[in-house]
Amino acid sequence: MAPGTVPRYAPVRADVPVLVGTWGQQTAHTAARFAAEIKVGGSANPAMAKTMRAWLDDATPADDQAGVVLGAVTVVDEDGALARRVARTEIAMYLAVVAALDPNVDIDPELLARIQRHVASQEHDLAGGDLLGRRVLPLLRR
Numbered sequence: 001m002a003p004g005t006v007p008r009y010a011p012v013r014a015d016v017p018v019l020v021g022t023w024g025q026q027t028a029h030t031a032a033r034f035a036a037e038i039k040v041g042g043s044a045n046p047a048m049a050k051t052m053r054a055w056l057d058d059a060t061p062a063d064d065q066a067g068v069v070l071g072a073v074t075v076v077d078e079d080g081a082l083a084r085r086v087a088r089t090e091i092a093m094y095l096a097v098v099a100a101l102d103p104n105v106d107i108d109p110e111l112l113a114r115i116q117r118h119v120a121s122q123e124h125d126l127a128g129g130d131l132l133g134r135r136v137l138p139l140l141r142r
Contacts, residue, residue, distance in 0.1 A: 019069065023101040025055045032059040037067040042094035044072035047104035089128030093119050096127070 017036035022028050028038055038056060040048055052068045060066070073090040077083040096119040099105045099112050111130060118127035 023098075028052060028055045029059040032056045032066050035066045037069050039069040039071055041071045042073075042098050043070050043102065045070070045102060045104060048102050051102075051104060085125075085128060088131040089124045092127035092131055093124060095131075096120075 018031075018034060019037045019039055020027070020031035020035040021039040021041050022031065023040060031038055032055075038052060040052055049068050049070055056065055056068065073087055073094065075083045075087040075090065077086070092115050095107075095112070096116045099107050115127045115130050118124070118130065
């Protein structure tokens with residue numbers, strides 16, 4: 001838009017809150033100056049929330065800090081077994097990427113490699129099957 005351009009209507013609010021998604025410390029530091037919230041996508045790891053909070057605390061004064069949002073997989077179905085199977089499959093697809101980004105993750109390298117191979121081969125049910133009988137959150141704790 002050209003400088004001085006104004007809308008022909010009354011704005012609903014003066015400021016539009018911005019949410020920035022990142023897993024990186026440098027991006028978090030930059031976004032902390034203007035974003036209302038920083039989202040760590042594909043994670044429900046409380047340790048990563050603490051890590052992101054620490055990065056933001058280092059970047060901005062206490063009275064001007066962005067919120068931290070984690071976005072995880074949610075599956076709802078009346079068929080509990082089906083919901084758990086679909087959730088494992090969805091989580092495995094995220095885990096294939098997120099495990100390398102989260103500095104708090106401690107996962108068996110062989111399990112992760114197997115999941116990554118399945119995801120890369122579009123074998124999502126097999127990737128989810130690798131998580132069968134495992135509690136996912138403990139896999140993500142160091």
